[in-house]
Amino acid sequence: MDPASEHPLRYSLVNELHARPSPRLPAPTTAVFVAFKEPLDAANRDRSVDAAHLSELVSRHGGPRPDPDDSHYQGRLGRHDLKWESHTEFVTYMATTPGLPIRPFDPSAAAIFPQAWQEAAPGRRVAAVMVQVDLLPDDPSDALKQAYGWFARDSLAAIWVLDEAALVAGDFRIDADGWMRFAVYVRPGTSEGRIGRLVHRLVELETYRAMSMLGLGRARSLSRRLNELEPRLSAILASMTDEARPAEQMLQDLLSVSIELEAQATQHSFRFGATSAYEAIVYDRISALRETRFQDRQMMTEFMRRRYKPAMRTTKSAEQRLATMLERAARAAELLRTRVDVERSAQNQEIMERMDRRADLQLRLQHTVEGLSVVAISYYAVGLLGYAATPLAKLAGLDKATLVAVLTPFVVLAVWLGMRQIKRRLHGDDHL
Missing domain, CATH: 1.20.58 (Methane Monooxygenase Hydroxylase; Chain G, domain 1)
Structure with a gap:
């Protein structure tokens, strides 16, 4: 098929389904798991720092170097198989080793994660789990008797899992060395893949419990x-x-x-x-x-x-x-x-009512001013016409007072009509 017809993300998305397989673990075996989270804004952290911290651990044990752009890693470090994963807010490390320590849940089983290396982690440890996988005794009660010596009875949970293919015991407490412990007893013949999936679910259970309780x-x-x-x-x-x-x-x-x-x-x-x-x-x-x-x-x-x-x-x-x-x-x-x-x-x-009252008052004042203006203009107009028409009044035999009396009504009317005409032009209203 023409590669151009494929969606550019098709292969990478399918590969993501198979990128983080569960480990295959024999019985007996010991698994040590730690998870680190940045205290603030972990989702936006600099992931290259996480990759550098992983590289430091791998280099310390002489393992194959990881790809700094990958979000997961699996490699052999001496006797240990290391599995590393980068998640949205945290990173996880799980190291598995065939066999069991001489002393149950001995802290030396976690020597692959040195204390100084953990203290130098870019985040803080939010989960630390140690899982011991052993074969189920002929009498399952013997397994419970062992668990009583390792865990607090008041919070001990002991259950059959996977259709009674295995027995899991744990008390969800942190021991004196900082580890939460689980004991897993599997029936003889249980496949390594099934054991690996069981251990992976247990450490994920504790990790997500810790993250949720933040x-x-x-x-x-x-x-x-x-x-x-x-x-x-x-x-x-x-x-x-x-x-x-x-x-x-x-x-x-x-x-x-x-x-x-x-x-x-x-x-x-x-x-x-x-x-x-x-x-x-x-x-x-x-x-x-x-x-x-x-x-x-x-x-x-x-x-x-x-x-x-x-x-x-x-x-x-x-x-x-x-x-x-x-x-x-x-x-x-x-x-x-x-x-x-x-x-x-x-x-x-x-405010509008006040403005209406003010407008009405201004209109009344305007009418008053207009009346006074007509009187004032008429007064000066009559005076000017009186001076201008005085020679004509003498020829007609009229005195000045009579002339003014005759001119006043006509002047007042003319001024009033003139004011009306000016007002009409200003307001554009022919009905005023």
């Missing part, structure tokens, strides 16, 4: 801030019925609260969205285990329902409370704007 701290800090803002918002809403208080002042107070609420929403929206997404992945990974009860021990779903789900509900509650307060502030602002518009309309109407 929203809990944000929710608590947000709740404290909302506790401060809610009385202010309630006071503004209560004062809206007070006609004596200016609406503009209340609108300014409400604007201050709304700006703070919007700032909180902008600051927390990404974390709350990520928390919901990570929570869904956690439950998806638990569902993929297909767990069933082992003896009388609690199941992971029960543990999560009692210990994990309340934290997620707290996060959702804070998010919903913020959204509710934003809606209340928006409705209050709309009501206040309506009140301000009504008050301004009343003020504008009063």
